[in-house]
Amino acid sequence: MEVLLSAVLGDLVSRSISFLVDKYYQQKMGMGVDLQCLRHLLLRIEATVLEAEGRHITNRAMLRQLQMLREGMYKGYYLVDTIKNGVLQHEMVNDEVGDHSFSFPKLRPTKRLCFFTRTFTMAFQGEDRKEVGEMLCSLQSITDDMKEFLVFLKGYPHIHRQPYSQHLILEKCMFGRQAEIERITNFLLRESLGAESLGVLSIIGPARVGKSTLVEHICYDERVRSFFSSIVFCSGSDIRSKSFADLRDSGIVKHQSCVAHERSLIIIEFIDDGDVDEENWRRLYSSRSCIPHGSKIIITSRSERFRNVGTTQPLELSLLPQEAHWYFFKVLAFGSTNPVEHPFLESAAMEMAAEYRCFVAANFVASLFRANFCTQFWHLFLRCHRNIVEKHVILFGEHPYTLVQKNHDIYLVENFRDPKFILVNGYKTCLRNDDPKVMLHEVHTGTSKAHGKFEVLVWRSRIPPYHEFVMSCEAQAQQHIIFKRKRAR
Numbered sequence: 457m458e459v460l461l462s463a464v465l466g467d468l469v470s471r472s473i474s475f476l477v478d479k480y481y482q483q484k485m486g487m488g489v490d491l492q493c494l495r496h497l498l499l500r501i502e503a504t505v506l507e508a509e510g511r512h513i514t515n516r517a518m519l520r521q522l523q524m525l526r527e528g529m530y531k532g533y534y535l536v537d538t539i540k541n542g543v544l545q546h547e548m549v550n551d552e553v554g555d556h557s558f559s560f561p562k563l564r565p566t567k568r569l570c571f572f573t574r575t576f577t578m579a580f581q582g583e584d585r586k587e588v589g590e591m592l593c594s595l596q597s598i599t600d601d602m603k604e605f606l607v608f609l610k611g612y613p614h615i616h617r618q619p620y621s622q623h624l625i626l627e628k629c630m631f632g633r634q635a636e637i638e639r640i641t642n643f644l645l646r647e648s649l650g651a652e653s654l655g656v657l658s659i660i661g662p663a664r665v666g667k668s669t670l671v672e673h674i675c676y677d678e679r680v681r682s683f684f685s686s687i688v689f690c691s692g693s694d695i696r697s698k699s700f701a702d703l704r705d706s707g708i709v710k711h712q713s714c715v716a717h718e719r720s721l722i723i724i725e726f727i728d729d730g731d732v733d734e735e736n737w738r739r740l741y742s743s744r745s746c747i748p749h750g751s752k753i754i755i756t757s758r759s760e761r762f763r764n765v766g767t768t769q770p771l772e773l774s775l776l777p778q779e780a781h782w783y784f785f786k787v788l789a790f791g792s793t794n795p796v797e798h799p800f801l802e803s804a805a806m807e808m809a810a811e812y813r814c815f816v817a818a819n820f821v822a823s824l825f826r827a828n829f830c831t832q833f834w835h836l837f838l839r840c841h842r843n844i845v846e847k848h849v850i851l852f853g854e855h856p857y858t859l860v861q862k863n864h865d866i867y868l869v870e871n872f873r874d875p876k877f878i879l880v881n882g883y884k885t886c887l888r889n890d891d892p893k894v895m896l897h898e899v900h901t902g903t904s905k906a907h908g909k910f911e912v913l914v915w916r917s918r919i920p921p922y923h924e925f926v927m928s929c930e931a932q933a934q935q936h937i938i939f940k941r942k943r944a945r
Contacts, residue, residue: 490585491536494592498532501525501599504606511612516638521605523635527780528598534779535591537786539584541803629919630673631784632776633666640674643768644721644752645683653749656741658766659756661773663861664814664885664925667756670773671723672920675710684721684752687711692726692757695736699743700751718748726757737765775813785809788822793829801825804834808841812857816925820915824897837900844869868899868912868929880912882928888916893926907931 508522630637643657661667674680675687688707695703704720755762763770776784786795786805795802808821828834848856848866856866860883868878878899893913898904906912906929914925 490588490592494532494536494588494595497592497595497599498529498536501529501532501595504602505529508609510615511609512615513609513612515608516642518605518608519634519638521602524598525602526634527777528595530777530779530783532591532595533786534782535587537782537802537806539588540799541806542584630666630670632780633670633673636670636771636773637674639771640670640754641677641680644674644680647750654741654744654747654751654753655768656753656755656766657768658762658770659754659773660760660762660770661758662775663758664816665773665775666815667773668725668921668923669917669919671754671756675721675723676920680721681711681713684711684719685713685717687721687723689723689725692724695724695740698740699746700740701743701746703740704747717750719750719752720747721752721754722747723754723756726755726759726762741765778810778813781813781818782806782809785818785822788819789825791826798829798831800831801829801834804838807838811845811855814857816915817857819917820896823915824900827897828901840869868896868927879930880927881930884926884928885923886926888922888924896927899929 505522505525508525513519513522640657640659643655646655659667659671681687686704687710688704689710690703690707694706698706700722703722703724707722710723755765775781786802786809789805790798790802795805805821805825809818812818812821824837825834828837844867845855848854848859852859852864854864859866860880863883866880868880893911894904894906896912896914899906899912909928909930912927912929914927917923917925
């Protein structure tokens, strides 16, 4: 009897274990199928978006559908990369617990890709699986509604451009601002109705978010240039004691043509809060009768005071969503290289992209990636970067990126292989010139020989108005940093 009971219990335990193991692997296989479906769907959406961006679409409803496709694509890729980065961090923690340095098996790139893909597919579960399922359903519903979109898309002409790689195109275009461009263009090309002859649009946003670049991009649109006989740029400090007629004659002329109409586009950029004077603006606006009917004004400013001065709703320009910013940064950083073949570098890129959201920082760090595409360099760079962020939090209570946005002094690391500190006590945007400057990547890598006070070029924009972003720096002794840290405590 005891032998029979023991055999029965053993069989039940064996069947239970087999059932649990089979169920576990079925769940894993289901997760792998969902993930594979999501990747294939993202490739289809990306192909559609790239094809649509290569055509001159004028239908507003189709442009809104295209924007929905873009946003869905950015969110889908961001979800996949976030889960993959979480798996990588989990593997690194396991290796550290086992007292081993983190490294991937020494396989050929194709085998390394397969190895990491299997690890990734089998590792995520729970909330991650739920998010993948929800994202898959959301993207499928979007693509199901795009059949008519694809039919109509074939009727629009191609935009002729050179067949560059995508990362070269993104360096020379306005990324992620298609909806804003369309709104501003519609405002400019809309005929003025009724007694109100002057249209005013305010563009409000924080520093270095791309207000001037966006407006400059609009000014190069052939539709805008053919609609206005002149396009004039003015600074906010120029409006004191002047009328609109004076601004047309004294401002910087961006475009001028001989046409029957005399409509003008006047762009006024308010840089400092000191330029904002409501009394001067009211006096200037009262002189609107002296400019031709149908003229338009665009105001760019950081100040909320200009929210109610326009004749239409203001355009609020903010940083790109995290998903769109990561897509932009990833393409710039890796170029034509497949990021899946370099999982640690992709994880490092995602960490840097999450901390520095503006276009200036994204372009600089991405160029640093392309110039130093090796794991050892970025191990060292990330360790040094985390150290300097910690020092800023201890000294000032904030991240260095936040301090730069507030025009606060920060510290840079000179030669992170043998760290020394540099005080940054100024940050400015200026027009491009050919004067020799110390490059920021030269400071980080220790190839710069500058001493005392000097200027550092962070990045040169490759699209109009071709701004340069420059830091005013001063070499600091290590003892000075330690003294300030003790005093702050």
